[in-house]
Amino acid sequence: MASGVMVVAEQRDGKLRKITLELLGIGKQLAGELGGGLSACLIGKGVEGLAAELGKFGAEKVMLCEADALGAYSPDGFASAVAAAAKSADPALILFGSSAQGKDLAPRAAAKIGTGLASDCVEVKVDGGKVVSKRPVYSGKCFAKVEAVASPAMCSVRPNTYPAAGEVGAAGEVVKVDAGVSAVKAAVKEMAQSGGGKIELTEADRIVSGGRGMKEKDNFKILEELAGVMGAAVGASRAAVDSGYADVSQQVGQTGKVVNPTLYVAFGISGAIQHLAGMRSSKVIVAVNKDPDAPIFQKADYGIVDDLFKVVPVMTEELKKMLAE
């Protein structure tokens, strides 16, 4: 009978991604509640070295799917590998990260296995033996509670939702799985780094964001400086992106990215419902705006009604001092 939890690990350039450690943390807890152990599914070519790493962070068993055709990420190839690993590990729940790869892969794997998927969950629980998750719907305007009615249950979890697993020290048992993948329909042929090593918005723990109030593209430099001091990523509202002040990859909101940082600082952003949809789950929100009636202040934990061009330099200096201590 299906039992335990299987985490689908994500690696890039031979390193596990942070979301995988987050999944191992919550996966361990859920495996305890569901009964059964925690396994991880590791897919690729020449990735066996990472199995020990997965073990160190709590995976009791590592389902290792290696094949020449899986050397580069392939949605259909990796979905076959997940299905083969699931058949062998027989988990009651499979966890994916709601990362770019997880969003692409999890639905294909669900369709292949013939089960259902709750994506982008901000909470996964076991309730009366059933997997119940909570996920934002209508662009974060409310939550839906989703119950898995097929087995295995499958959830993808939003990055930054759960703390990363700590090291437990033990090495997991490695189980080699032959997914029988010899050719794939689509695979990454080339990967170009973008953003110059900047922190990715969807994974960022801190974000500073600019809106229409930034007035022009050059002014984003002061936000970048502040972000540099704070170790934050730089986001933007749709108004700023549409006005050409910021790149579309920086857009936070309904037609942009959904972010989940610990700290979100909004400069010159009025707080249209569209923008709130993308950042509302931030744990602490700071708003700086000249207009005391800007709707963003209703969502802010802390607010400053003032000219952002006066506030940003002072804040940069203050934080520099504080973080240097």
Next chain:
Amino acid sequence: MKIAVCMKQTPDTEATIKISGDGQGIDEQNIKWIMNPYDEYAVEVGLRLKEKFGGEAWVVTMGQDRVVESMRTALAMGCDKGVHLKDEAFAGSDAMGEAKALAAAVKSLEADVILCGKQAIDWDMSQVPSMLAEVLDLPQCTTCSSIQIADDGKSAVVKRKIEGAEETYEISLPAIISIDKGVTVQGSDPIQEARYASLPGIMKAKKKEIKVMGLGDTGLSGDDVGAGGAKVKITSYEPLPERAAGKIFKEQETADMVKEVVKLLREEAKVI
């Protein structure tokens, strides 16, 4: 080239979402329904491909009668024909049920390129495109940021943005491609806005054919779709937790206000 654009109707982005009294759905009374914004980009991409390669662009939608209005919008933008998947049996489908029904329609069209928006802004699942690809056993590129189809229309180079990088794939057609805002098509500038329907377009759209497909036409059974076929079930909707009123500083010296907030971030919120 035959292009199929899968479109969903969603509440307007500005709509206030109110949970219904029983917590089982949303109050649809004052909702304005629109074409899912990401699907608008997919329609735009479809039309640009049609302009370049010739052929036909179809819009494919599942849903009740009201979705026809959004289908007409796609037709007014320039799509040629539509398929409306309409059957009581489809009601309550999960993403997989939806993907199976859409797959049946797309298959009947023998489309070369199947486009979707990267996600629908109602349930925000981003599941249908990948599931559709699996059901149809085709290559996929989701959240696509660049499409370059070869002159012979048989293959494409597609890109997608991931965290801190961009992936490039070479795929054969037919394929499923889900579209992100800012996509470039055949070397175009990033598409930030889909075209508007012109007045003559709107007039013409009224006469364009919308083929209705019911469950029987899809070759699926009642167990594949609808609430009965769903593998995940929404048991209830919950409002967002109320945020406690924030501490807002005004009408003081900038430096004083900033210092106070920075101090609170460290000592009270403990995030710095």
